[in-house]
Amino acid sequence: MIYYFDNCATTKVDEKVLEVINQYHTEKYFNPSSLHGWSLAVKKDVDASRNTIKKCLGFSGNVLFTSGGTESDNLAIFGSMRHGGNVVATMVEHSAVYNCLQSLQQKGVTVKFAKTFDDGSVDVEHFLSLVDENTCLAVCMHVNNETGAINDIKGLFEGVKRINSRVLCFSDGVQAVGKIPVNIDFLGADLYSFSSHKIHGTKGVGGLCVKNGVRLVPQNFGGGQENGLRNGTEYVGGIVALATAVDLACKNLQTNVENFEKYKEIFKNAVRDLPDCKIICQNNCSSAILTFAFANIKSEVLLHMLERENIIVGLGSACSSKYKVSRVHAQLNLPKNYQEGLVRISFSKYTTMEEVEFVADKLANTVKALRNIIGVRK
Amino acid sequence: MIYYFDNCATTKVDEKVLEVINQYHTEKYFNPSSLHGWSLAVKKDVDASRNTIKKCLGFSGNVLFTSGGTESDNLAIFGSMRHGGNVVATMVEHSAVYNCLQSLQQKGVTVKFAKTFDDGSVDVEHFLSLVDENTCLAVCMHVNNETGAINDIKGLFEGVKRINSRVLCFSDGVQAVGKIPVNIDFLGADLYSFSSHKIHGTKGVGGLCVKNGVRLVPQNFGGGQENGLRNGTEYVGGIVALATAVDLACKNLQTNVENFEKYKEIFKNAVRDLPDCKIICQNNCSSAILTFAFANIKSEVLLHMLERENIIVGLGSACSSKYKVSRVHAQLNLPKNYQEGLVRISFSKYTTMEEVEFVADKLANTVKALRNIIGVRK
Numbered sequence: 001m002i003y004y005f006d007n008c009a010t011t012k013v014d015e016k017v018l019e020v021i022n023q024y025h026t027e028k029y030f031n032p033s034s035l036h037g038w039s040l041a042v043k044k045d046v047d048a049s050r051n052t053i054k055k056c057l058g059f060s061g062n063v064l065f066t067s068g069g070t071e072s073d074n075l076a077i078f079g080s081m082r083h084g085g086n087v088v089a090t091m092v093e094h095s096a097v098y099n100c101l102q103s104l105q106q107k108g109v110t111v112k113f114a115k116t117f118d119d120g121s122v123d124v125e126h127f128l129s130l131v132d133e134n135t136c137l138a139v140c141m142h143v144n145n146e147t148g149a150i151n152d153i154k155g156l157f158e159g160v161k162r163i164n165s166r167v168l169c170f171s172d173g174v175q176a177v178g179k180i181p182v183n184i185d186f187l188g189a190d191l192y193s194f195s196s197h198k199i200h201g202t203k204g205v206g207g208l209c210v211k212n213g214v215r216l217v218p219q220n221f222g223g224g225q226e227n228g229l230r231n232g233t234e235y236v237g238g239i240v241a242l243a244t245a246v247d248l249a250c251k252n253l254q255t256n257v258e259n260f261e262k263y264k265e266i267f268k269n270a271v272r273d274l275p276d277c278k279i280i281c282q283n284n285c286s287s288a289i290l291t292f293a294f295a296n297i298k299s300e301v302l303l304h305m306l307e308r309e310n311i312i313v314g315l316g317s318a319c320s321s322k323y324k325v326s327r328v329h330a331q332l333n334l335p336k337n338y339q340e341g342l343v344r345i346s347f348s349k350y351t352t353m354e355e356v357e358f359v360a361d362k363l364a365n366t367v368k369a370l371r372n373i374i375g376v377r378k
Numbered sequence: 379m380i381y382y383f384d385n386c387a388t389t390k391v392d393e394k395v396l397e398v399i400n401q402y403h404t405e406k407y408f409n410p411s412s413l414h415g416w417s418l419a420v421k422k423d424v425d426a427s428r429n430t431i432k433k434c435l436g437f438s439g440n441v442l443f444t445s446g447g448t449e450s451d452n453l454a455i456f457g458s459m460r461h462g463g464n465v466v467a468t469m470v471e472h473s474a475v476y477n478c479l480q481s482l483q484q485k486g487v488t489v490k491f492a493k494t495f496d497d498g499s500v501d502v503e504h505f506l507s508l509v510d511e512n513t514c515l516a517v518c519m520h521v522n523n524e525t526g527a528i529n530d531i532k533g534l535f536e537g538v539k540r541i542n543s544r545v546l547c548f549s550d551g552v553q554a555v556g557k558i559p560v561n562i563d564f565l566g567a568d569l570y571s572f573s574s575h576k577i578h579g580t581k582g583v584g585g586l587c588v589k590n591g592v593r594l595v596p597q598n599f600g601g602g603q604e605n606g607l608r609n610g611t612e613y614v615g616g617i618v619a620l621a622t623a624v625d626l627a628c629k630n631l632q633t634n635v636e637n638f639e640k641y642k643e644i645f646k647n648a649v650r651d652l653p654d655c656k657i658i659c660q661n662n663c664s665s666a667i668l669t670f671a672f673a674n675i676k677s678e679v680l681l682h683m684l685e686r687e688n689i690i691v692g693l694g695s696a697c698s699s700k701y702k703v704s705r706v707h708a709q710l711n712l713p714k715n716y717q718e719g720l721v722r723i724s725f726s727k728y729t730t731m732e733e734v735e736f737v738a739d740k741l742a743n744t745v746k747a748l749r750n751i752i753g754v755r756k
Contacts, residue, residue, distance in 0.1 A: 002416070009412050010611065013403035022400075025391035025580060034387050035678065035693060036685050040381070067582065070600040071609030096609065099599035197611060202403060204445065204582040204613030221477035222448040231474065232448030233388065233575060235582030300413065307414050313710035315413060 005315040006347035007198075008145055008175060008289060014200035014248060017241045021202060024237030032234050033223055042236050049243035053207060056250040058183030058195065059192070061211040064226050065239045069098040069174040069195035072208040075230065076170045076191040076292070077101065079216035085136030086110040088127060088160075092120045092328045093141055097172050114140075118333045119281040120147035128159045129237075131167065138169045142176035142187075146328045147280045147346060148289030151182060157188040168214060174198055174206075178249025179288045180257075190214050194246075196238065200348070201245030205238035226343050252349060258285035260347045263356045267292075267345060270360035274367055278338060290345045293334055294367050296374060297341035305366045311359050314344035381737050382693040385576075386523055386553060386667060386724035392578035392626060395619045399580060400467040402615030411601055414503050420614050427621035431585060434628040436561030436752075437570070437591040442604050443617045447552040447573035450586040452570040453608065454548045455479065455515065457594030463514030464488040464506060466538075470498045470706045471519055475550050479517070492518075496711045497659040498525035506537045509545065513538075516547045520554035521563075524706045525658045526667030528558060535566040546592060552576055556627025558667045567653060568592050572624075574616065578726070579623035583616035588644075630727060637663035638725045641734045645670075645723060648738035652745055656716060668723045671712055672745050674752060675719035683744045689737050692722035 004012070023046050026043070032043040050063045066072045073096040077087075080097070089101055091113045101111045114127035131138060138160045143150050157169040170191035176182050178199035184192045192209040196202055202330050210216060210229075222231030249256075267290055276295030294302070299315050305314055316327075329342055343363075347356075382390070402420070410421035428441045444450045451474040455465075459482070467479055469491045479489045490745050492505035500518050511515060516538045535547040548569035554560050556577035562570045571586040574580055588594060588607075600609030627634075645668055649655050654673030672680070677693050684691055693704075707720055721741070725734075 006409075006412060006414075010407060010409040012407045015404070018400065018403055022396065025396055026393070029388060029390045029575075030690075031384075031387040034384060034690075035681060036384075036690050038690065068610045068615075069448070070598065071445070073600070074598045095602070096600035099609070103599050132427070150709070195611075197407075201617070203611055204616050220448065220452045221481050222451070222474035224473070231452075231477070232446045233573075233581055234446075237580070238582050261454075312408075312412075312414050313417065317627060 001310060003309070003355050005345045005347070005351070005359055006312045007348040007351070008344060009314055010197050010349050011102055011200045011204065012350060013202055014245060016248065017201055017244050020244045021237040021241040024240060028236070032236060033225065037215045046234055046239050050241050051097045052213070052243040053246050056246045057177065057192075057209065058185050059209050060185055061209055061214070064207055064208045064210060064230050065234060065242070066206045067204055067229055067235075068206040069094075069172070069193055069198070070195035070251040072206045073097045073172055074100055074217065075208055075219050076193055076220050077104070077139065079193070080168045080170065082108070082217050083136060084109070084291045085134045086112060086132070087137045087139065088112045088130045088135055089139035090113060090114050090116055090122050090127070090141070092144055092146070092331050093139060094172055094174065097139060097141065098327065106322075108113065116331050119149040119285070120144040120328060120332060121149035121284070122151050122156065124152060124156050124159065128158060128163060131160050131163045133164055135164055135167045138167050141172040142182070143180060143286045143289075144328070145175045146326065146342075148286040149281045150176075150284050150286060153187045153189065161188065175286065175289070177246065178253065179286050181253065184209050196242040196245055196286055199245045202238050205235055205242045207242065230242050247345055256349050257287045259351070262353070263347050263351060264290050266353075266356050267360045267363070270364040270368070271362045274364055276338075277367070278334070280332060280342070288347050292343050293338040293341065294341040294346070295326070295335070297367060299341050299343050301341060302341070302366060302370060305370065306362060309362050310361060311365075314346060315342065317364050379688060381416045381687070381689040381733050383723045383725070383729070383737055384690045385726040385729075386722060387692055388581065389578045389726050390573050390728060391580055392623060393627065393708050396578055396620050398622045399615040401618040402618060409464055410614060411603065412426070416702050419480055422520070424612055424614055424617050427617050430621040430656065431583050433626050434624045435570075437554065438563055439587055439592070441613060442586045442588060442608050443620070444586055444608055445582055445613075446575070446584040447472075447550070447571055450571035450573070450584045451475045451550055452478055453594065453672065455482070455517065456597050457569050458515045458569070459487070459546065460545045460590060460593065460595050461514060462487070463476070463512045464510070465515045466490045466492060466513055467517035467683045468492050468494055468500050468505070468519070470494050470522055470524070470709050471517065472523055472550055472552065475517060475519065492646055497504045497527040497663070498522040498530050498706060498710060499527035499540050499662070500534065502530060502534050502537065505534060506541060508537050509541045511542055513542055513545050514541075516545050519550040520560070521551075521558060521664045522706070523553045523669075524704065525669050526664040527659045528554075528664060530568065531565045539566065553664065553667070556631065557664050559631065562587050566640065574620040577623045577627045579620045580616050583613055583620045585620065602719070634727050635665045639694065640731070641729060642668050642724050644734050645741070648742040652742055654716075655745070658710060658720070666725050669721070670721050671716040672719035672721065673713070673715045675745060675748055677719050677721050678742060680713070680719070680721060680748060683748065684740060687740050689740055691741070692724060693720065
């Protein structure tokens, strides 16, 4: 029995999703680019998946299928640099976005970083002050993957377009889709990325929503799939599974959110009596993410203590776990003794109340125990 | 019942491969970039897969996992352009290679195309005459995906290195791995690409072999996976499945080749009495591919006639099926009345003798019938 509370890093595949994908491995395994009828049928399944996702995400544009969130982010950013210009973004983007921006900087593109608040949410006013007539791309994640803060994407992108209507507005929605209500047309995003394995689909598949009229520069070359915008044989099973995962996540959203809010309360209650403990995002957060900062605790030690109890929690982004001080955590204005003590708890539809109660208790007690050890050593 | 003879386009997933991949969907679904023990275990599985593949393919360098053959080809080509220089290649490469080369040309890189013979194999002497001190990359596919011709990669790359030892030598091995013996160290390739779904693995996964000492320029940015050379959460299940597929294909190679050679003979016998029929590759061909050119036949019509009998054959590359006259077919020096009549038959381990006999007979009879119709119309 594993207590899995790192659902922001990745999720278990849903049995229904698995049933779908397995059909495409041994029955409908045809290459959608071939010309015979069975291939045309799987090609239709890919297009039907596109339509399912468009409907779930309130989007009237096109959906491109990619190998995951990282490829979607790369395509959105580099694909937008057709005519040059400056880029405005935040410092707390996921590394799949931030490292693309760094690459642009190395190529001589001006990238301006807007301030963020202590919960990792964007300072909209400061962001807008950086947008000018030469801005070509505005980048802001929908939900922060390390803190759960939800950004006001609609307000931000409306403001951007008021200043310069030619700016392409891109939001990384990897931690938003299936976790909070998402209506991309309403948000006013030109580009919006998402991933399958964060919502009980499989790894190796993601999507990029591209508003009608937006002309991306292709970032790879090959057989002309996805209208030449993303070449390579379509991973049909993974794509249909992604659409199934998005559909399930959207249909169960209300129920999941209600459960997750209850889980959050249990965790908050468990640490209520612990001194020197901060909850990073207090208002307007994803219900699926709860990030604590514990003073005088090294989160890596805490993680390994919990691991002995078969409890898995996160340290922040799995994708930045190699780096000692997280770029994102450094933006949260935490007192120095809190900076290494961040722990991210993230829920899924498979999380149960019993698990939450067990883990919340263990978390609080382990923090206490660790502090006692430190106390003794002093 | 479908008679599937288009195994160069894609293949049915092996049941053993399916068992492997499914473990990673619902049990070992962890993100290899996380820091807990279960993640480290799946990371080890990824590395074990790398070692399996290295052993099967006689390779002492590194294996990078990608989303498929197309991404591997793109990474090999664009990743090699660190210092500039000219590129030597053939005109008959797969579109995932050729269209990268075209993109390089558009950026001002000189790409020189070597002559090929009538079976699509490279004219080694002419290729070598194009290599000079400014050449940075030599590109030649191992097995031609439309004709089955096997190139003398060892001889070619040895010749290239003799002229200029700094040239990176890249071979697209997508139609070679699992179909003919492959020993990459012996071949002398610096870069060698392959795909999973061509050998009963899943779509959405491929690999690029990178010789020790070769420093590729990363083509995407993100969480630093695959030593920063291919960013994005590893598709662990797909990767372990790929290693399983490569292992199975290499172990069964001898048996498969023996069967395929028998199948080829049946097909050749079936068309023996048909006038105006050419077999494109006669010597040194992959046993898995047999390409016919029928005079005065439109292969698309033939394909649809066979489809009525539940027979699936190929027209050439699925990835270039959109284009009326294949770039590759145009290089085969066929008389004009043969040019639109190419049909590719490709086998897999699931092909049976009964299927071959049925399809070979139907193919010959359908060509006869089509010619009769044309005769009547004249």
